[in-house]
Amino acid sequence: MNLKDKIQLRVVCDADPDLSALIVELHVQSGTKNPYSIVFPKTDRAGHASLSRTDIVEQFEDTWESGLMDYNGNVDTANPIVTVHLLDLDRIRTNLALLRAWPLLKNEKKRWPSREARLQDILSSRNDLFCSQTMSLNLELNPAFWYELKKKDSNQQIQPIIGKPCLG
Numbered sequence: 001m002n003l004k005d006k007i008q009l010r011v012v013c014d015a016d017p018d019l020s021a022l023i024v025e026l027h028v029q030s031g032t033k034n035p036y037s038i039v040f041p042k043t044d045r046a047g048h049a050s051l052s053r054t055d056i057v058e059q060f061e062d063t064w065e066s067g068l069m070d071y072n073g074n075v076d077t078a079n080p081i082v083t084v085h086l087l088d089l090d091r092i093r094t095n096l097a098l099l100r101a102w103p104l105l106k107n108e109k110k111r112w113p114s115r116e117a118r119l120q121d122i123l124s125s126r127n128d129l130f131c132s133q134t135m136s137l138n139l140e141l142n143p144a145f146w147y148e149l150k151k152k153d154s155n156q157q158i159q160p161i162i163g164k165p166c167l168g
Contacts, residue, residue, distance in 0.1 A: 019047030031073025
């Protein structure tokens with residue numbers, strides 16, 4: 001993948017002006033085995049978050065270092081078509097004991113004082129208040145994009161949402 005210097009995300013939702021503290025995840029296929037999970041930092045109030053090329057490379061490296069699942073490939077060999085979705089907090093909560101047992105990986109140590117601090121940051125996100133459809137996009141063509149969310153409502157059916165490139 002010809003990865004740009006910065007990938008920019010803007011989360012949008014008509015029903016809520018506060019789009020802070022949301023965590024969006026990319027699944028990136030590289031090689032012939034499991035996809036890599038690349039996580040944006042929490043969004044600001046306007047729904048913006050970004051990842052530098054270095055951030056993405058470091059997350060690839062940490063995934064490889066973990067050896068948790070079978071991976072091959074790297075950023076350069078990655079498919080530019082990725083899937084986008086809200087990070088699943090239920091998956092994190094279900095596996096919390098296992099996640100706490102892991103030490104911080106090489107590049108995580110640059111950002112977090114402990115595994116617990118990292119997990120608490122994830123769990124304090126506001127992802128549970130929103131729902132979304134998985135979206136696919138080409139990061140080479142759309143290094144800045146919108147991701148539309150819906151405010152959760154127990155009576156609401158989620159309608160398909162189309163990803164739109166974002167110009168700024």
